[in-house]
Amino acid sequence: MAETKLRIGALYPDQMNIYADRGNIAVLSNRCKWRNIEVSVTSVGIGEALDSEQFNLIYLGGGQDEDQRRCAADLIENKRAGLVAAAENGSVVVGVCGGYQLFGHWYELGEERIAGVGLLDVETTRSNGPRLIGNVAIATALPGCPDGALLAGFENHGGRTRLLEGAQPLGSVVSGHGNDGSSGNEGCRAGNVIGTYLHGPLLPANSWFADWLIAAALRAGDGLPQLDDDLEERAHVAACRAAGVKPD
Amino acid sequence: MNSLRLALAGFLARTVGFALRIAGSGGTSAPGKLLLALAPAAITQLSTRLARGCAVISATNGKTTTSAIVAEVMRADGATLVHNRAGANMAGGIAATLNDQKGDFGLFELDEFWLPSLVEQLRPRAVLMGNLFRDQLDRYGELDQIVDRWREVARSASGARLVLNADDPLIAGLGADAAEPLYFGLEDADAGSTIPQHAAEQACCTVCGEQFVYTRYFVGHLGHYSCPQGHGARPTPEVSATDIELDGLSGSRFVINLPGASFEARLSLPGLYNVYNAVAAAALAFALGVPSDHIRSGIEASSPAFGRAELLEIDGRDCSIMLIKNPAGTNEVLRTLCADEEPRSLLIALNDQIADGRDISWIWDADFEALAETSGAVICSGVRAVELALRLKYAGVEPARVTIEPDLGQALQRSLASTTGRLVILPTYTAMLEVRELLVSRGAATGSFA
Numbered sequence: 115m116a117e118t119k120l121r122i123g124a125l126y127p128d129q130m131n132i133y134a135d136r137g138n139i140a141v142l143s144n145r146c147k148w149r150n151i152e153v154s155v156t157s158v159g160i161g162e163a164l165d166s167e168q169f170n171l172i173y174l175g176g177g178q179d180e181d182q183r184r185c186a187a188d189l190i191e192n193k194r195a196g197l198v199a200a201a202e203n204g205s206v207v208v209g210v211c212g213g214y215q216l217f218g219h220w221y222e223l224g225e226e227r228i229a230g231v232g233l234l235d236v237e238t239t240r241s242n243g244p245r246l247i248g249n250v251a252i253a254t255a256l257p258g259c260p261d262g263a264l265l266a267g268f269e270n271h272g273g274r275t276r277l278l279e280g281a282q283p284l285g286s287v288v289s290g291h292g293n294d295g296s297s298g299n300e301g302c303r304a305g306n307v308i309g310t311y312l313h314g315p316l317l318p319a320n321s322w323f324a325d326w327l328i329a330a331a332l333r334a335g336d337g338l339p340q341l342d343d344d345l346e347e348r349a350h351v352a353a354c355r356a357a358g359v360k361p362d
Numbered sequence: 363m364n365s366l367r368l369a370l371a372g373f374l375a376r377t378v379g380f381a382l383r384i385a386g387s388g389g390t391s392a393p394g395k396l397l398l399a400l401a402p403a404a405i406t407q408l409s410t411r412l413a414r415g416c417a418v419i420s421a422t423n424g425k426t427t428t429s430a431i432v433a434e435v436m437r438a439d440g441a442t443l444v445h446n447r448a449g450a451n452m453a454g455g456i457a458a459t460l461n462d463q464k465g466d467f468g469l470f471e472l473d474e475f476w477l478p479s480l481v482e483q484l485r486p487r488a489v490l491m492g493n494l495f496r497d498q499l500d501r502y503g504e505l506d507q508i509v510d511r512w513r514e515v516a517r518s519a520s521g522a523r524l525v526l527n528a529d530d531p532l533i534a535g536l537g538a539d540a541a542e543p544l545y546f547g548l549e550d551a552d553a554g555s556t557i558p559q560h561a562a563e564q565a566c567c568t569v570c571g572e573q574f575v576y577t578r579y580f581v582g583h584l585g586h587y588s589c590p591q592g593h594g595a596r597p598t599p600e601v602s603a604t605d606i607e608l609d610g611l612s613g614s615r616f617v618i619n620l621p622g623a624s625f626e627a628r629l630s631l632p633g634l635y636n637v638y639n640a641v642a643a644a645a646l647a648f649a650l651g652v653p654s655d656h657i658r659s660g661i662e663a664s665s666p667a668f669g670r671a672e673l674l675e676i677d678g679r680d681c682s683i684m685l686i687k688n689p690a691g692t693n694e695v696l697r698t699l700c701a702d703e704e705p706r707s708l709l710i711a712l713n714d715q716i717a718d719g720r721d722i723s724w725i726w727d728a729d730f731e732a733l734a735e736t737s738g739a740v741i742c743s744g745v746r747a748v749e750l751a752l753r754l755k756y757a758g759v760e761p762a763r764v765t766i767e768p769d770l771g772q773a774l775q776r777s778l779a780s781t782t783g784r785l786v787i788l789p790t791y792t793a794m795l796e797v798r799e800l801l802v803s804r805g806a807a808t809g810s811f812a
Binding site for chain 1: 496504505506571573714720721722723724725726727746748749751752753755756761
């Protein structure tokens with residue numbers, strides 16, 4: 115493989131951590147350790163610049179409105195350039211929930227419009243309607259993965275996200291609400307930049323996707339060594355079932 | 363006319379409640395909802411009949427236990443209670459409690475979300491705001507929204523004394539909007555830690571937005587804090603606990619300081635989080651004018667509330683049930699458990715019903731890593747047993763120690779078979795109800811809603 119160490123940059127772990135985002139980082143780092151792949155996790159907080167060379171996987175979770183506002187301003191000021199460069203290099207950039215919204219062009223809350231970094235061609239509006247809450251399963255089409263491979267999780271968002279023309283969703287909704295509750299799309303993917311509303315957290319419920327992210331970050335074209343994933347597979351089935359979907 | 367309507371509605375609701383109990387479906391909210399549908403002002407009308415008035419308690423963690431301690435204190439003070447002790451803490455539950463019980467003093471734990479509207483209807487003499495932690499985001503929304511709703515209560519609760527936790531910056535900050543708040547807290551520099559726990563909320567100064575800095579953390583983000591820019595700090599509590607000595611799963615000893623009095627007390631509930639419940643109860647009782655000797659005897663007479671550190675005996679073995687429901691509360695339970703060196707086996711049950719929180723993400727925010735340092739078998743049970751076992755795997759708990767048995771009855775049987783020492787059960791809310799039913803049928807526990 116082209117790279118031997120997973121270098122994770124965790125953005126604002128003190129503020130943007132509302133849906134147990136820590137679980138995603140724990141899954142990424144343990145699955146490297148168990149394969150004897152070196153791994154480092156570095157926090158990048160408010161006021162710190164993001165160096166795109168330092169990381170091959172950058173993660174941003176979700177936060178409460180007030181925290182999200184503060185982080186959005188800092189993201190534009192101190193991290194946009196680094197994020198854009200990382201995306202161009204083919205590094206993996208993952209945004210979950212609030213992180214997904216901030217990777218888009220903007221997030222509109224009533225009169226207020228919070229600017230995002232524009233890594234993904236999406237726009238989000240806070241709806242007056244109900245929050246979209248519940249278990250969710252989506253069918254993906256990722257390079258190197260079986261077509262329709264399922265991601266399962268839990269969603270809880272007031273924002274409705276719209277894909278602009280030409281933008282690709284991460285998956286199509288099999289059960290649950292997805293981006294806006296009506297389009298049938300969930301998340302957005304542009305190369306190795308990924309945004310999704312799925313938490314639960316995302317990666318414990320979908321270890322195959324954790325491995326896809328690790329392999330992409332390491333440019334490991336041949337894939338990764340197998341682990342004993344009996345429990346992970348059972349957990350994936352349980353998360354799909356919670357969403358009312360029976361995986362193959 | 364109104365009182366006739368209330369009497370009829372009350373009679374109907376009691377009849378329905380009686381019929382449902384005969385039919386074997388206890389703990390339903392149907393009678394209370396029926397009462398409110400027939401007599402929408404029932405809560406206000408019934409509560410004005412309480413000769414000694416009422417008091418309410420809300421918090422993310424500890425409201426049932428704090429209420430149970432206050433109940434003992436008020437009994438020591440000669441009150442007869444109208445009390446929702448089984449934790450039915452939304453409008454229907456409060457209405458049914460008022461309709462079913464007779465007494466001169468009302469004591470109600472209230473759901474965080476329902477606090478504003480129920481305070482308006484109950485017009486309590488005192489409102490205790492205990493703490494706010496992240497909890498069941500799918501049901502309550504984000505914490506900021508609860509804080510905003512509670513601020514309205516602090517502003518508008520005329521006639522009610524506000525009793526606030528000085529150690530929780532989210533709560534203490536509400537004091538600025540209250541007429542004459544009474545603060546409580548811990549004043550022991552040896553308790554807690556100087557290192558934050560993972561589940562700590564990030565509390566910020568309301569003036570400059572900087573994060574508070576702490577000299578001491580007690581439970582999650584509860585501690586001694588101040589604004590780094592000097593805008594404000596934790597208020598000095600009028601009611602405090604000092605000289606705290608924790609004694610594993612069996613309880614603690616501490617000194618309670620009130621304005622003009624202090625006394626040593628022994629509490630038979632474990633952990634620092636229960637010291638908070640005791641000092642909160644002492645503060646509320648003080649605000650209600652209860653003398654200190656009654657406060658003390660109430661604290662000492664307190665036994666664990668329903669499913670909260672209950673100690674039982676099953677087939678000759680000691681058994682503890684400790685409810686888990688959110689990261690901060692779970693961390694305190696795990697910390698208390700790991701400080702106790704007695705050999706034991708563990709049964710953890712994770713359900714995902716509405717009362718548990720449909721979203722099980724929170725288990726990844728709780729520090730199950732603490733269990734990696736312990737020994738003994740761990741059985742994972744409940745509807746989401748598999749995901750719980752996965753959490754333990756990534757927490758570094760030796761896989762050979764962990765068994766998955768989703769069925770709680772089977773899990774209980776296997777836990778009993780695999781241990782000669784103490785069995786500790788950590789269930790989420792609906793799993794706790796199920797476990798208690800199982801234990802009642804074995805004769806190990808008494809009926810839940812007696």
